[in-house]
Amino acid sequence: MPETSLFQSFFLIFTGAAIVASLALWGRQPLLVAYIALGVLLGPSALGVIDNVELMAEMSNIGIIFLLFLLGLDMQPKALIAVLRKATFVGLISCGIFLGLGYVIGKLFSFTDTESWVIGMAMMFSSTIIGIKLLPTTVLHHKHLGELMVGLLLFQDFVAITCLMILLSGSTGSVDFTRLGISFAALPLLIALAWGAVRYLLQPLLAKFDRFHEYVFLLAIGWCMGLAELAELMGLSREIGAFIAGITLATSPISQYIALSLKPLRDFFLILFFFSLGAQFHLEMVPEIAFPALVAAIAVLIIKPVVFRYLLGQQSERTILAWDIGFRLGQISEFSLLIAYLAMSQQLIGSAASHLIQATAILTFLVSSYIVVLNFPNPIAIKDHLRRD
Template identity: 90%
Template sequence: MPETSLFQSFFLIFTGAAVVASLALWGRQPLLVAYIALGCLLGPSVFGLVDNVALMAEMSSIGIVFLLFLLGLDMQPQALISVLRKATFVGFISCAVFLALGYGIGRVFGFTSIESWVIGMAMMFSSTIIGIKLLPTTVLHHKHLGEMMVGLLLFQDFVAITCLMILLSGSTGTVDFARLGISFAALPLLVGFSWAAVRYVLQPLLAKFDRFHEYVFLLALGWCLGLAELAEVVGLSREIGAFIAGITLATSPISQYIALSLKPLRDFFLILFFFSLGAQFNLDMVPEIAVPALVAASAVLIIKPVVFRYLLGQQSERKILAWDIGFRLGQISEFSLLIAFLAASQQLIGSKASHLIQATAILTFLVSSYIVVLNFPNPIAIKDHLRRD
């Protein structure tokens, strides 16, 4: 069978997504579920119509970068500093609890000690895409909720970077603490560079040429991707770089115009992300990992909201808000998938452990999406009284 061209892949993905999205809306189902199901059907495990899945997955990561950039544009730096203080305590305790939970599940089902630690690492993080994609931004109550979630997700990003560096050192058996220290020392330098570039370069350019909409769009795009790549080069993540790019530009008078311009582009790449998530999963592994995956997913879906509710309650958050955040963060993350792929490539875990993490991610993405879409205010709610942009 000839290899599918890039144009044919896009045709199959987006025409298929239009069809399944129509069916999902008709059946009052979340769109994210439809995109993952489409990936499973068109990917190598079923019909094999889209065979360049790795390329699609790499392209889809741009959607996460845009998501964080737009998120930064909606936040003020003062609000972020305030919320990070509160998020640090909750982040430390919750990561420790979920690391222990994942390790325990791994040992119960006979995985090695190293595999169990990797499973525990994967359990620590919540999905930026699920959390932020389903969060309203126009309601005052949810602006505070969004700030708190961003603080927690950013803290988790730093923990994830540490985990990834530990895994990258796994083949040598030693952790490169020098490299780790350089990466975190680079953070304030990146923030300072970003602030200076926005104040002395971007804002004067925007003030002079803001009537040229195409130029504003290109400048914002270049700034987002440029700082994301710079963050990657200095040992941070592209997501952190994109968020810093957004939040340093948030004080610009046309930040909201930029946000509106980039939202369609973000959605294009996010559809690719959920499609590639379904397409990369090997369905032949299901019989081997079904039981541990169901146990792990159930533990995440039940325990994560409770832990976040309790910890946020200790930080004086109102009960209803604490539950809201808990359920929105009640899944594992895109970083969990990256940890699984990296650990497998370093031969620290076997195929069974890697697919356990992938299956847990897909199950928690699906069920968590249903929980939020059906019960909490969100932009794609199927109930009119819950739909909030």
């Protein structure tokens, strides 16, 4: 069978996505479910009509970059500092609980100590894409719920960077604390560089040429991807770099115009992300990891909302808000998939542990999406009284 060209892959993905999205809406199902199901169907494990899945997955990561850039554009720096202060306590305690939960599940199914700790790492994080994608724009921009969720997700991003650095040094048998220290020392330096570049370069350029919309669009993309790549070179992550790029530009008078311009581009790549998530899953591993993945997914879906509800309640948050955030964060993360990939590439875990994490991610993505779409205000609700743009 001849290799599928890039154009043919795009044709199959987006034409297929349009068809399954129509069926999903007709059947009152969340669109995210349709994209993942399409990936499984067209990927190597089923029909196998798309063979360049790795390229699609790499391209889809750009969607996460744009998502965090747009988040930054919607937050003022002072508000971010305040919400991170409040999120730190909840973030620290919840990460510790979920790390222990994953370790216990790993040992329960006879994985090694190292594999169990990696499974625990994967359990710590909640999905930025699901959490933010299903949050109404008005809530994200102006409401305490949106600020608190972004604070918790950002705190988890910092913890995820630490975990990734530990895994990168894991093949040597010890944690490279020097490398970790350099990475976190680089964060204030990156913020200072970004702030200086925006104040003395980008804002003057935008003020002078803001009537040229194509130029503003180009400058925004270049700034986002440039700072994301710089963050990667400094030992942080592209996601953190993109968020810093956005928040340093948030004070610009045309930040909201930039945000509106980039949203269609973000959605294009996010469709690729969910498609590639389904396409990369190997169906032949299902008999081996089905029961452990089901147990792990049920544990995450039940325990995560309860933990967040209790911890936020201890912070004097209202009960209804605490449950809302708990269910919106009641899944594992795209970072969990990266942890599984990196740990396997470093030969710290085997194929079964890696696919356990992947299957748990897919199951929790699907069920969590259903829970939020059917019960809480969101932009793609199938019930009219819950739909909020």
